[in-house]
Amino acid sequence: MRTLRIATRASRLAVWQAEHVRSLLQSRRPEQPVDLVRVSTEGDRNQTDALVGFGGVGVFTREIQNAVLDGRADMAVHSLKDLPTEPHPELRLSGIPSRAPRFDALLLPESAPQIDSLAELKESAVVATGSPRRRAQLAARRPDLTFCDVRGNVETRIKKLDAGEFDALVLAEAGLIRLDLANRISLVLQPPDVLPAVGQAALGIECRADDSEVIELLSALCDPATVAEVTAERAALAELKAGCHAPVAAWCRADGDGLKLDLRVLHPHGRQEYVATRSGPPEQAEEIGRLAARDVIAAGASSVL
Numbered sequence: 507m508r509t510l511r512i513a514t515r516a517s518r519l520a521v522w523q524a525e526h527v528r529s530l531l532q533s534r535r536p537e538q539p540v541d542l543v544r545v546s547t548e549g550d551r552n553q554t555d556a557l558v559g560f561g562g563v564g565v566f567t568r569e570i571q572n573a574v575l576d577g578r579a580d581m582a583v584h585s586l587k588d589l590p591t592e593p594h595p596e597l598r599l600s601g602i603p604s605r606a607p608r609f610d611a612l613l614l615p616e617s618a619p620q621i622d623s624l625a626e627l628k629e630s631a632v633v634a635t636g637s638p639r640r641r642a643q644l645a646a647r648r649p650d651l652t653f654c655d656v657r658g659n660v661e662t663r664i665k666k667l668d669a670g671e672f673d674a675l676v677l678a679e680a681g682l683i684r685l686d687l688a689n690r691i692s693l694v695l696q697p698p699d700v701l702p703a704v705g706q707a708a709l710g711i712e713c714r715a716d717d718s719e720v721i722e723l724l725s726a727l728c729d730p731a732t733v734a735e736v737t738a739e740r741a742a743l744a745e746l747k748a749g750c751h752a753p754v755a756a757w758c759r760a761d762g763d764g765l766k767l768d769l770r771v772l773h774p775h776g777r778q779e780y781v782a783t784r785s786g787p788p789e790q791a792e793e794i795g796r797l798a799a800r801d802v803i804a805a806g807a808s809s810v811l
């Protein structure tokens with residue numbers, strides 16, 4: 507049997523995700539040999555600059571894709587949130603397994619008293635997050651907060667929090683759950699306060715567009731509900747011509763027999779936001795996303811994109 511090689515970033519979270527894909531593949535084909543190919547990306551090597559300021563879209567995905575394109579690997583496992591919506595002509599996004607909990611989480615230093623709501627976070631707290639989406643939504647609810655950049659992997663960020671470099675830290679719930687660090691979550695930031703990023707908590711697995719064997723294997727790993735949600739969310743992002751660092755939030759979920767998508771485009775300081783809600787059957791996921799994007803554009807969102 508052909509050994510399947512999975513290209514992944516080398517961080518503990520990325521390796522967890524690649525190993526998860528390996529176990530999904532092997533749960534269908536127990537004898538299937540699967541190797542991990544660890545690749546360093548620009549986003550991993552540059553640990554100092556703010557993500558918003560360098561490299562543009564694809565800093566965590568381009569070199570993983572290259573490993574598949576030049577034949578060092580057969581598939582690339584990405585956090586779907588980090589994967590640009592513009593498809594690569596020689597790759598196919600064939601595998602989208604079931605999504606983990608997709609909201610953001612607020613963490614406090616180990617020694618801090620626990621809180622039950624955003625309102626209880628101390629006055630003028632310094633919150634570490636480089637994400638314009640997270641900053642703008644938090645600022646809209648708590649204009650007294652200030653923000654600082656933070657880089658490095660999840661464990662490094664938590665060490666900086668406990669060392670007192672800032673008062674609070676925002677990370678994706680999914681990454682914390684996968685790393686067995688969910689016990690560090692002080693508050694899950696839920697809608698309507700904070701909507702997640704497009705594709706947050708979902709994995710996207712790409713392979714070569716002409717590799718029909720792998721396309722078939724990956725198609726079998728797809729979770730239809732997740733596929734429908736992220737199709738709508740990514741269609742909205744593509745229609746906005748925005749990248750993963752844009753101040754865009756989207757929350758698509760099952761609603762009765764159909765899908766409901768909330769889209770939010772934010773002004774950098776949270777002073778203004780453009781929102782749209784669209785619903786429809788899952789077969790029309792792409793249309794739902796496109797129409798929601800056109801709604802926010804009609805409301806004036808282009809001024810902040």
Ligand SMILES: NCc1[nH]cc(CCC(=O)O)c1CC(=O)O
Nearest residue numbers: 585587677678680681706707708
């Ligand atoms: N851009 C970094 C990134 N990409 C995916 C995740 C977490 C896992 C996920 O959302 O799928 C993270 C870290 C974070 O936002 O806390």
